Amino acid sequence: MAVLSKDVSTRLGRLSEVYLRYRPKIGRAFIFALVCMLVARVRRTVLLLRKTSTTAEPDPDTTKKKGKQRVELNATFLHQFRSLLRICIPTPTSPPSLLLLTNSIFLLLRTLLSLRVASLDGQLVSSLVRARPRTFLWRLGEWMLIAVPATYVNAMLGYLQGRLGMEYRGRLTRVVVGEYLRDNMFYRIGNLDERIQNPDQLLTVDIAKFSSSLAALWGNLAKPMVDIIIYSIQLGNAVGGEALLTMALFVIGSSRLLRGLTPPFGRFAAEEARLEGEFRGVHANVIECAEEIALYRGHDPEKTTLDTSYFSLIKHINRTLRRRLWFNTAEDFILKYVFGAAGLLLCAVPVFAGGADLGKATEEFIRNRRLLLAGSDSFGRIMYSYKEISELAGYTSRVSSLFDTMRDIEAGKLQKTLIATNRSEAEKVLASRGTIIESPNSEIQFENVPIVSPNGDVLVKSLSFWVKKGGHLLVVGPNGSGKSSLFRILGSLWPVYGGVVRKPPAKDIFYIPQRPYLSIGTLRDQVIYPHTKKDMLEKGVTDEMLFDILKVMKISGIVAREGGWDEEREWRDALSGGDKQRIAAARLFYHAPQYAILDECTSALSLDMEEIMYTHATSLGITLMTVSHRPSLWKYHQYILQYDGQGGYIFTELDAEERLRLEEEKGRLDVLLARVPEMEERLRELKEAKGHGGVASHSSDEEEGKDNALPVGEEAKVKTQDGVVLVDT
Numbered sequence: 001m002a003v004l005s006k007d008v009s010t011r012l013g014r015l016s017e018v019y020l021r022y023r024p025k026i027g028r029a030f031i032f033a034l035v036c037m038l039v040a041r042v043r044r045t046v047l048l049l050r051k052t053s054t055t056a057e058p059d060p061d062t063t064k065k066k067g068k069q070r071v072e073l074n075a076t077f078l079h080q081f082r083s084l085l086r087i088c089i090p091t092p093t094s095p096p097s098l099l100l101l102t103n104s105i106f107l108l109l110r111t112l113l114s115l116r117v118a119s120l121d122g123q124l125v126s127s128l129v130r131a132r133p134r135t136f137l138w139r140l141g142e143w144m145l146i147a148v149p150a151t152y153v154n155a156m157l158g159y160l161q162g163r164l165g166m167e168y169r170g171r172l173t174r175v176v177v178g179e180y181l182r183d184n185m186f187y188r189i190g191n192l193d194e195r196i197q198n199p200d201q202l203l204t205v206d207i208a209k210f211s212s213s214l215a216a217l218w219g220n221l222a223k224p225m226v227d228i229i230i231y232s233i234q235l236g237n238a239v240g241g242e243a244l245l246t247m248a249l250f251v252i253g254s255s256r257l258l259r260g261l262t263p264p265f266g267r268f269a270a271e272e273a274r275l276e277g278e279f280r281g282v283h284a285n286v287i288e289c290a291e292e293i294a295l296y297r298g299h300d301p302e303k304t305t306l307d308t309s310y311f312s313l314i315k316h317i318n319r320t321l322r323r324r325l326w327f328n329t330a331e332d333f334i335l336k337y338v339f340g341a342a343g344l345l346l347c348a349v350p351v352f353a354g355g356a357d358l359g360k361a362t363e364e365f366i367r368n369r370r371l372l373l374a375g376s377d378s379f380g381r382i383m384y385s386y387k388e389i390s391e392l393a394g395y396t397s398r399v400s401s402l403f404d405t406m407r408d409i410e411a412g413k414l415q416k417t418l419i420a421t422n423r424s425e426a427e428k429v430l431a432s433r434g435t436i437i438e439s440p441n442s443e444i445q446f447e448n449v450p451i452v453s454p455n456g457d458v459l460v461k462s463l464s465f466w467v468k469k470g471g472h473l474l475v476v477g478p479n480g481s482g483k484s485s486l487f488r489i490l491g492s493l494w495p496v497y498g499g500v501v502r503k504p505p506a507k508d509i510f511y512i513p514q515r516p517y518l519s520i521g522t523l524r525d526q527v528i529y530p531h532t533k534k535d536m537l538e539k540g541v542t543d544e545m546l547f548d549i550l551k552v553m554k555i556s557g558i559v560a561r562e563g564g565w566d567e568e569r570e571w572r573d574a575l576s577g578g579d580k581q582r583i584a585a586a587r588l589f590y591h592a593p594q595y596a597i598l599d600e601c602t603s604a605l606s607l608d609m610e611e612i613m614y615t616h617a618t619s620l621g622i623t624l625m626t627v628s629h630r631p632s633l634w635k636y637h638q639y640i641l642q643y644d645g646q647g648g649y650i651f652t653e654l655d656a657e658e659r660l661r662l663e664e665e666k667g668r669l670d671v672l673l674a675r676v677p678e679m680e681e682r683l684r685e686l687k688e689a690k691g692h693g694g695v696a697s698h699s700s701d702e703e704e705g706k707d708n709a710l711p712v713g714e715e716a717k718v719k720t721q722d723g724v725v726l727v728d729t
């Protein structure tokens with residue numbers, strides 16, 4: 001037994017002799033193997049991404065399901081990310097590229113400074129162990145000298161990251177807002193499509209989060225990668241390639257384990273952003289409709305809605321926090337303690353391999369330990385970045401969904417739940433397209449145009465009518481029959497699903513809606529909207545002329561009352577309903593377009609103000625298209641488009657004067673007819689009273705007629721009561 005063990009130990013001794021003799025070569029071979037492994041891994045990833053990125057168009061079915069979209073680090077993410085990145089960093093010489101380059105230089109500087117500090121640390125401890133105070137003081141001085149650039153570099157890194165975030169945000173916001181406000185996209189997103197629920201949240205919070213997350217990505221991912229390579233080379237030289245390879249395998253294994261344990265942070269981030277948007281939307285609604293809610297005393301239902309929305313949000317955040325707690329525990333355990341122990345083992349290799357004196361061994365141990373700590377910190381950052389990239393994927397998916405939806409809407413690919421009873425017919429109608437032609441003679445003409453709501457409801461199957469200059473049109477019909485929808489088509493808010501629409505350019509048609517819109521700005525801005533003061537002056541209009549316009553609508557007093565033309569206020573709350581409608585009328589007079597659509601815009605005006613508005617508008621040469629239920633407005637129109645509410649309509653010339661006279665006649669007759677039973681009763685009573693007076697009955701008709709005649713006094717009574725002649729006696 002003893003012989004055997006002696007034999008084994010001799011062999012081990014020889015083996016370690018061989019190992020020590022060829023150690024540098026073995027180390028180099030292992031480092032080579034490590035590099036080959038890394039290259040193979042990167043190549044495999046790139047190939048996989050290339051293969052999948054060709055089919056990486058976002059899946060509409062997945063994006064359609066609100067809040068349930070898959071957010072993963074896959075080819076779809078890369079595809080969306082690349083599109084957004086092209087906006088954030090358009091060219092290699094654009095300002096964000098230069099900022100990124102500066103950032104990278106500072107990141108590299110920090111790594112080099114860290115290397116120097118690691119080495120200095122080792123030398124400081126070594127001089128302590130060797131009891132050399134002079135060397136110690138020199139090294140300490142050097143250490144303090146390095147601290148100056150090191151602190152500056154750290155501060156610069158924070159500053160550059162912030163600047164990068166702002167640069168990305170500015171570029172994205174400019175592009176998105178440009179698209180959002182082009183061609184009424186803001187209307188179409190909310191009304192014709194249902195994919196984007198809270199564009200305001202996307203445009204403000206989500207873009208900001210995406211930008212800061214993207215700005216942090218470079219520092220959290222690229223820098224640790226560079227660090228790991230540099231530290232690995234340094235460590236490889238110190239502890240040998242074989243130890244490094246063992247460590248690398250260990251790191252790869254545990255990182256896989258951690259990745260497996262990572263919850264879907266991307267989906268969590270996207271869902272949180274969506275719920276935040278909903279919560280914000282409910283608050284915005286309370287602010288917007290404060291007066292109505294207050295007058296209805298609707299605080300309880302509003303509170304319930306707010307509570308429900310907030311509860312959904314915090315429920316989600318709590319769930320995310322719980323998942324984060326378990327993940328952070330596992331992450332900390334693996335990264336700090338398991339890696340720490342492995343690192344200590346690794347640093348101990350050169351010490352046990354022996355040879356060096358105590359001072360040298362201490363110096364190497366401290367330096368290696370420092371390098372290893374920095375390396376594991378970098379590795380930790382990469383692992384942490386995985387979580388951050390997942391969140392970035394969430395924001396990427398949110399911001400991209402806005403771009404994708406806008407692109408689809410532009411191409412006419414809308415997604416909206418159909419409520420129409422005949423779904424297949426609705427789908428057919430929505431899939432077809434009509435023609436819009438700019439009218440050469442500035443006339444408006446609809447030829448067989450269906451009026452279809454965005455939900456696929458066919459309101460009018462095929463509508464044909466025209467409006468010529470001076471031929472004022474009245475549109476009437478039951479509620480919800482499609483009167484306003486006609487003008488949505490005319491204003492290009494809704495698509496034309498068939499037939500031909502001929503119309504003048506958009507600038508020639510002015511719209512005054514049911515609810516007068518008052519913008520954020522000065523009193524002057526309210527009258528000239530959507531013009532600016534500059535436009536107004538270019539048009540040759542002065543404040544005095546605006547004042548005269550207000551005088552027509554008898555609202556010029558508002559200028560003094562509100563503190564002058566340049567006064568800014570929350571006009572929505574500051575003006576009464578009638579004031580708002582008079583301002584809207586003044587706006588019409590200021591623009592004096594060829595055509596004006598007046599959609600129930602005089603409901604808060606008195607009859608005399610209404611008359612002033614209509615007569616002044618016609619005197620300015622504006623052709624009016626009015627939607628109104630008020631018979632008092634009929635006389636201002638020459639044509640009528642009357643919906644029957646069943647999909648049918650009549651378009652005909654309107655003899656307004658005659659119609660109004662007949663209407664008044666009919667009204668009077670209705671009053672008389674309502675009094676007939678009462679009068680009959682009264683006559684019967686009078687007859688009876690006369691009978692009781694002892695008058696004998698006569699057989700001849702003539703006699704009877706005489707007997708039944710009312711006494712003069714009674715007849716007069718009836719006349720006085722009603723003010724009209726009821727019975728011609």
Ligand SMILES: Nc1ncnc2c1ncn2[C@@H]1O[C@H](COP(=O)(O)OP(=O)(O)OP(=O)(O)O)[C@@H](O)[C@H]1O
Pocket residue numbers: 191192453454455459477478479480481482483484485486
């Ligand atoms: N953005 C929209 N999305 C879906 N459906 C809509 C939209 N806007 C209007 N509708 C629907 O289209 C139909 C016609 O609406 P429209 O506003 O044209 O009615 P209207 O005849 O002007 O009614 P009212 O006299 O009450 O103003 C209604 O059933 C309405 O619910």
